[in-house]
Amino acid sequence: MRKNSLWIVMALILIGFFVWITGYGSSGEPGGSQVTGSITIAGSSSVQPFSEILAEEFMAQYTEARVNVQGGGSSQGIEAVKSGVADIGASSRELSPEEKTPYEYLIAKDGIVIVVHPSNPINDLSLEQVADIFTSRISNWKEVGGHDADITLVSREAGSGTREGFETLALDKESVSDRALIANSTGAIRMIVADDRNAIGYISLAILDYTVKPLKINGVDPTAENILNDSYPVNRPFIYITNEEPTGLVLTFISFVLSEEGQRILHDEGVVMVNPSDDDH
Amino acid sequence: MKAYGNLKEKFIYMFIWLGAAFVAFTLLTIIAYVFVKGIGTISWEFITAIPSRMGKEGGISSAIVGTIYLTVVALLISTPLGIGSAVYLTEYQKRNSRFSRAVEMSAEALSGIPSIIFGLFGFIFFVIFLGLGWSILSGGLTLAIMILPTIMRTTQEALRAVPEEFRSNSLALGASKWQTISKIVLPSSAPGIVTGVILSIGRSVGETAAILLTAGSALGMPLLPTDPARSMSVHLYYLAAEGISMERAYGTALLLIVMILIINYLANLSLRRFTYRLKS
Amino acid sequence: MNDFRKKPGIDRSGIKEVFIEGLLLISALASILAIFLIIIFVFAKGLPLIAKVGVFKFLFSSTWDPVNGQFGIATMIAGSLAITLGALIWAVPLGLALSIFLSEIASPRIKGIMVPMIELLAGLPSVIYGFFGLVIIVPFIRDYLGGPGFSILAGSVILGIMVLPTIVNIARDAITVVPREYREGSLALGATQWETISRIVLPSASSGIITAIVLGMGRAVGETMAVVLITGNVTRMPESILSPVRSMTGNVVLEMGYATGDHQLALFATGVVLFVFIIILNALVSVGRKERV
Numbered sequence: 001m002r003k004n005s006l007w008i009v010m011a012l013i014l015i016g017f018f019v020w021i022t023g024y025g026s027s028g029e030p031g032g033s034q035v036t037g038s039i040t041i042a043g044s045s046s047v048q049p050f051s052e053i054l055a056e057e058f059m060a061q062y063t064e065a066r067v068n069v070q071g072g073g074s075s076q077g078i079e080a081v082k083s084g085v086a087d088i089g090a091s092s093r094e095l096s097p098e099e100k101t102p103y104e105y106l107i108a109k110d111g112i113v114i115v116v117h118p119s120n121p122i123n124d125l126s127l128e129q130v131a132d133i134f135t136s137r138i139s140n141w142k143e144v145g146g147h148d149a150d151i152t153l154v155s156r157e158a159g160s161g162t163r164e165g166f167e168t169l170a171l172d173k174e175s176v177s178d179r180a181l182i183a184n185s186t187g188a189i190r191m192i193v194a195d196d197r198n199a200i201g202y203i204s205l206a207i208l209d210y211t212v213k214p215l216k217i218n219g220v221d222p223t224a225e226n227i228l229n230d231s232y233p234v235n236r237p238f239i240y241i242t243n244e245e246p247t248g249l250v251l252t253f254i255s256f257v258l259s260e261e262g263q264r265i266l267h268d269e270g271v272v273m274v275n276p277s278d279d280d281h
Numbered sequence: 282m283k284a285y286g287n288l289k290e291k292f293i294y295m296f297i298w299l300g301a302a303f304v305a306f307t308l309l310t311i312i313a314y315v316f317v318k319g320i321g322t323i324s325w326e327f328i329t330a331i332p333s334r335m336g337k338e339g340g341i342s343s344a345i346v347g348t349i350y351l352t353v354v355a356l357l358i359s360t361p362l363g364i365g366s367a368v369y370l371t372e373y374q375k376r377n378s379r380f381s382r383a384v385e386m387s388a389e390a391l392s393g394i395p396s397i398i399f400g401l402f403g404f405i406f407f408v409i410f411l412g413l414g415w416s417i418l419s420g421g422l423t424l425a426i427m428i429l430p431t432i433m434r435t436t437q438e439a440l441r442a443v444p445e446e447f448r449s450n451s452l453a454l455g456a457s458k459w460q461t462i463s464k465i466v467l468p469s470s471a472p473g474i475v476t477g478v479i480l481s482i483g484r485s486v487g488e489t490a491a492i493l494l495t496a497g498s499a500l501g502m503p504l505l506p507t508d509p510a511r512s513m514s515v516h517l518y519y520l521a522a523e524g525i526s527m528e529r530a531y532g533t534a535l536l537l538i539v540m541i542l543i544i545n546y547l548a549n550l551s552l553r554r555f556t557y558r559l560k561s
Numbered sequence: 562m563n564d565f566r567k568k569p570g571i572d573r574s575g576i577k578e579v580f581i582e583g584l585l586l587i588s589a590l591a592s593i594l595a596i597f598l599i600i601i602f603v604f605a606k607g608l609p610l611i612a613k614v615g616v617f618k619f620l621f622s623s624t625w626d627p628v629n630g631q632f633g634i635a636t637m638i639a640g641s642l643a644i645t646l647g648a649l650i651w652a653v654p655l656g657l658a659l660s661i662f663l664s665e666i667a668s669p670r671i672k673g674i675m676v677p678m679i680e681l682l683a684g685l686p687s688v689i690y691g692f693f694g695l696v697i698i699v700p701f702i703r704d705y706l707g708g709p710g711f712s713i714l715a716g717s718v719i720l721g722i723m724v725l726p727t728i729v730n731i732a733r734d735a736i737t738v739v740p741r742e743y744r745e746g747s748l749a750l751g752a753t754q755w756e757t758i759s760r761i762v763l764p765s766a767s768s769g770i771i772t773a774i775v776l777g778m779g780r781a782v783g784e785t786m787a788v789v790l791i792t793g794n795v796t797r798m799p800e801s802i803l804s805p806v807r808s809m810t811g812n813v814v815l816e817m818g819y820a821t822g823d824h825q826l827a828l829f830a831t832g833v834v835l836f837v838f839i840i841i842l843n844a845l846v847s848v849g850r851k852e853r854v
Contacts, residue, residue: 290753290755290756293755294666294755296658297658297659297661297662297666298662300654300655300658300659300662301658301659301662301667301671301675303655304655304659304675304678304679304682304725305674305675305678307682307722308678308681308682311685311689311690311693312681314693314697315689315693361588362588362591362592362595363588363592364588365584365585365587365588365589366585366588366589366591366592368585368588369582369585369586369588369589370589373582373585373586380589383593384589384592384593387592387593387596387597388592388596389843390596390600390840390843391596391599393779393783393839393840393842393843394599394783394835394836394839395782395783395784395785395810395835395839396783396785397783397785397810397813397814397832397835398599398603398813398832398835398836399599400813400814400817401603401813401817401828401829401832402598402599402602402603404817405602405606405825406598406602426595426596426599429592429595429596430596433592457575457577457578458578459577459578459581459582483684486686487684487685487686487687487688488686489686489687489688489785489786490785490786490810490814493814494814494817514686514688514786517686517688517689517692518688518691518786518790521688521691521692521695521696521790522695522789522790527696530692534688534689534692537686537688537689538685538689541681541684541685541686542681544684545677545680545681545684549677549680
């Protein structure tokens with residue numbers, strides 16, 4: 001093994017790498033009809049699956065562009081955009097006054113659904129009962145008409161947009177009890193609830209499936225209709241924010257998301273459209 | 282030799298045998314379980330298709346590439362540094378000089394730090410402070426720091442195992458110090474160094490927490506080092522934690538285990554060459 | 562290593578030699594730099610917060626409410642300690658038994674099978690263990706023992722499997738180093754093999770065995786992914802081994818999402834605590850090693 005030449009080669013490769021990297025910027029300028037460059041969307045893990053699908057469709061159309069989707073939570077997304085690490089921040093809750101930027105784009109609405117194991121006999125809870133359960137004032141299922149068993153609470157971590165939305169809207173700003181098991185995405189909550197007969201948790205309406213059972217709140221079903229007409233109270237916005245006026249690839253992507261095509265994609269995935277310019281529900 | 286003295290001793294031996302059997306059993310169970318549940322998912326398509334819909338569909342090609350890419354970047358950075366430091370410490374410094382002890386102690390301290398702390402550091406320093414963003418660069422740099430102590434240590438051991446006569450003979454014949462090192466010492470210690478590198482590969486492949494925080498969780502196929510990437514471990518974590526697709530989770534787990542098996546086997550081969558070389 | 566430059570006669574230190582030595586020195590310095598950078602960074606970020614909150618309050622308050630500025634990590638220290646001790650309680654005896662087995666009892670053929678097995682166990686990524694725990698252990702505990710399944714018990718079982726190889730390997734090294742004469746002398750005096758092992762070999766290897774345990778402990782405390790998947794991540798003092806807990810490491814990885822201000826610094830502070838803990842463990846090991854010689 002010629003160690004000398006090996007080291008020189010390695011050094012050259014390293015240098016080559018760095019030269020290569022510095023030749024590329026981040027956001028692309030749409031020079032003419034070419035949409036190129038790469039952008040990063042970071043933030044809410046609830047919005048993430050949808051950003052992913054939108055990105056897939058977008059990149060299928062604009063093959064030179066690249067949209068990277070990152071999770072981390074709503075708070076981190078907002079922070080990432082402010083610090084420049086991400087181009088677009090995704091949030092599943094309203095922004096606080098300190099966080100507000102003038103460049104907020106509502107891309108969809110989503111409901112927060114209370115779910116239990118499919119074998120749980122309960123179908124319906126009042127908002128007050130929901131609050132009592134999640135703050136551990138009620139701790140046994142029999143107190144709301146179910147079996148005699150301890151309630152296993154499942155919640156999101158602190159900093160989650162979903163959790164904050166839930167606490168604001170369903171718990172009247174109280175905190176979820178610290179007895180709750182913590183999962184770091186609503187997908188994980190769904191999985192835990194699907195496996196545990198005595199569990200109750202809250203998940204994004206958009207990922208609701210047959211593995212868990214949704215509960216009505218005050219007799220109202222969590223459906224897109226009821227969210228749009230506000231009769232189902234626990235809903236939250238999916239928001240994209242940017243730090244400055246969107247240009248280039250960022251602008252192209254956001255326009256895509258807000259366009260009829262983007263909205264249709266979102267609708268097909270289960271989120272509630274915000275531009276119901278057509279009549280599919 | 283009286284092996285079984287009395288009843289009590291028989292008991293103890295039984296316990297020990299049971300213990301060994303239990304461990305073997307556990308390992309086999311884990312592997313067999315993953316194998317049985319995962320083998321159905323493995324197909325050429327699984328390996329070559331990109332995950333879509335958060336990993337619910339498609340394959341895991343980008344995660345495989347991501348894993349390799351990250352490991353390569355980490356090695357490119359840490360191998361020259363690690364070997365260079367080890368060479369300097371063993372060949373150019375007295376054995377117990379303050380400098381070399383300082384370096385060795387720091388390396389040892391580093392190897393004990395939980396990986397999540399590296400992730401934390403990597404996130405704040407590479408992703409945010411240096412502005413590298415979630416990227417293979419950030420992840421690779423973080424990984425590089427993590428495996429640096431291992432490479433340094435194994436290289437040092439390999440170098441120290443080279444008999445002193447090799448060096449003194451070479452110098453007596455008129456070679457310069459660097460010629461001695463590069464043409465005699467390093468080649469002799471190569472298998473030992475390679476073993477250390479292979480072990481570090483194993484660690485990189487299995488690392489999750491640090492990569493999650495620095496290379497991001499984007500699903501796309503990484504091209505440039507500035508692109509984010511998932512490693513297979515990270516992908517498995519998401520699939521499992523979010524119940525996205527249990528079949529794919531098992532498939533990913535199986536591929537990971539296979540990768541580790543191959544890496545372990547290579548490390549063993551290399552280690553055997555090392556001891557063989559020493560004896561001859 | 563002798564100083565080559567003192568050899569009389571042939572002088573080979575040209576510019577190239579000096580240059581190369583310089584390059585290598587830079588590598589060594591770069592390595593130290595990387596190491597120190599992390600240490601300084603983590604401490605620089607974490608210590609001020611600990612000072613701000615107060616050392617006692619940070620370590621012993623069980624209120625972790627970052628939204629309202631409450632940073633007490635007692636529940637997480639308890640969580641980490643609980644699963645670590647739980648893991649060691651069964652991994653240490655088993656690991657010791659195994660190391661004795663491999664060094665004193667097993668035939669070369671069995672050794673040839675078991676040693677690679679243990680290496681494999683050591684090499685499996687932690688997510689795989691976490692995954693296994695999630696799909697097998699947690700439901701088992703939930704259905705047959707009670708509680709939500711996510712528990713100290715689940716954490717202890719899986720962590721135990723993970724630290725087992727560490728304990729086995731290091732203990733085994735310590736045991737094999739015990740001189741043959743000790744064993745032969747003991748047997749010549751009429752002791753059984755077990756008497757030899759328990760009264761002569763093990764005590765001689767005791768400091769190495771302690772090293773093994775301490776390092777195993779270090780590994781358990783530092784484990785993140787497997788723990789996050791199976792312990793429930795609850796910030797509450799555990800009531801039984803079936804209670805869910807949060808480890809210090811789990812706290813960091815879960816809440817990195819809230820990467821702002823004091824909350825973020827608090828995570829670094831948790832890192833500081835972890836770091837200090839590991840350093841103490843390492844120091845114990847070094848002290849133990851020095852005494853051996």
